[in-house]
Amino acid sequence: MRVLKTLLATAALATGLGTAAMAEDKTKVGFVYVGSIGDGGWTYEHNKSRLAVEEHFGDKVETTYVENVPEGPDAERVMTQMALSGHDLIFTTSFGYMDPTIAVAAKFPDVKFEHATGYKQADNVSVYSARFYEGRAVQGHIAGKMTKSNIIGYIASFPIPEVIRGINSAYIHAKKVNPDVQFKIIWAYTWFDPAKEADAAKALIEQGADVILQHTDSTAPQAAAKEAGNVITFGQASDMSDYAPFPRVSSIIDNWAPYYIARTQAVMDGTWESVSTWDGISTGMVEIGEITDAVPADVKAEAIALRDSLSDGSYHAFTGPLNKQDGSTWLADGETADDGTLAGMGFYVEGIEGEIPSN
Known part of the structure; x- marks a missing residue:
């Protein structure tokens, strides 16, 4: 009813x-x-x-x-x-x-x-x-450990700071555990278009990618990876568990319910006021979906430890030393990125190839 x-x-x-x-x-x-x-x-x-x-x-x-x-x-x-x-x-x-x-x-x-x-x-x-980039860090770690071709494909939606942060975070953490890793990025210019997303996934697989990350909303990349047979993927925004335990080996889950309930309650109470909220793993707004047994036990344990360190604040996903793509220093050893820089991020970190589209 x-x-x-x-x-x-x-x-x-x-x-x-x-x-x-x-x-x-x-x-x-x-x-x-x-x-x-x-x-x-x-x-x-x-x-x-x-x-x-x-x-x-x-x-x-x-x-x-x-x-x-x-x-x-x-x-x-x-x-x-x-x-x-x-x-x-x-x-x-x-x-x-x-x-x-x-x-x-x-x-x-x-x-x-x-x-x-x-x-x-x-x-x-x-x-x-x-703070989706926290989940991307976990995904990047798993991807860097599991790739055999050392080529990770990334289906990006639009060149906005949220998406650029995600690419950088995934790359940083893949590179930490696999110095030979390479990212190939396709900009789909859509949030949801299964045909375009499938085409992007297939193109990346043809270029040698055996891991596909996505910042688009459909399950089409999961289906393309399943068809390829030897490519792993991660759920985006939702668990996408229909494709688990393989190719979907984990996911980022967006849990908006507590926020929506709290803000609705504030309207009812007459206490609503304009605020800016940016929460992550620590509050449960970002969840890491089940890491399946397709991931080796030691890699799974490392990923869970990374998730927990991001949650309790003992580790920040953007911790130096880190350089920008042009080689200039961004973060010194042990320095962490401030929220203002992250919120307006418009650059790649060192090691990512290609240019960020201007529109």
Whole structure:
């Protein structure tokens, strides 16, 4: 019944009738998704957390969502319709929604907005993200240990700091355990396009990659690796456990539920305020999925130890000595990167080949 109510509310929203479908005494929470709730990755996990909000609050909330919303003008239209439909809180869950979120929020100062992975705030706009790069460190360690060809492929989405951080973190930790490792990067220019992602994976495999990392949202790279037969992969944003124990040997899981519940509660309590949240393994916003037995026991133990050191703060994923790609010094021995540099990262570390696209 709850799923039916949500779908009906979503349909009503799309036709401008959302307000009539919702009880006036409920806190109304909307979600704008860049992909499909069935993508098996990024949007799937956001939607799982939306359902967790419903389960936690029961009849005190009404949630709606609109999926497959392109980043750009259409996102502004969807957000505007949500605001007009009486929503109290709106989560906009993709980097490219940043400017539309700010624009719509300015027109609806009484509505609270939460934007994922961005950096622009307003009195009624918070930002939140996860330290995905911590999970990339663990993946890089496993990848560096398990590659036989010493070629690791990386399917990147867009050249934004979040993705560049992930590439750098994975490379640093692969290189630490395997000095001969080489990264080959393909920029797909999409968050979710199974055909493009599959093509990218196949191209990397043809170039000799026997490990594929991805910062895109579908399971298509997993399927391509399974077909190849001797390539390992890692789940992105979600466990992607349908492909475990091989080729998917572990994963980064985004757990947004505690944050969504807390922010919804703050709206209910009248304590909501604009904040910037950037959490990682320590809070459980980033989880490391099961490391399967396809990973040798000693490598698995090392990866778990790395995860735990990132969690308790005894180790930072970006710890010097580290140089930038051009050979200039970035971090001295023992020095760690500050959040400001990481948040705006626009460079590769030394050893990564190729250039970061300009757009």
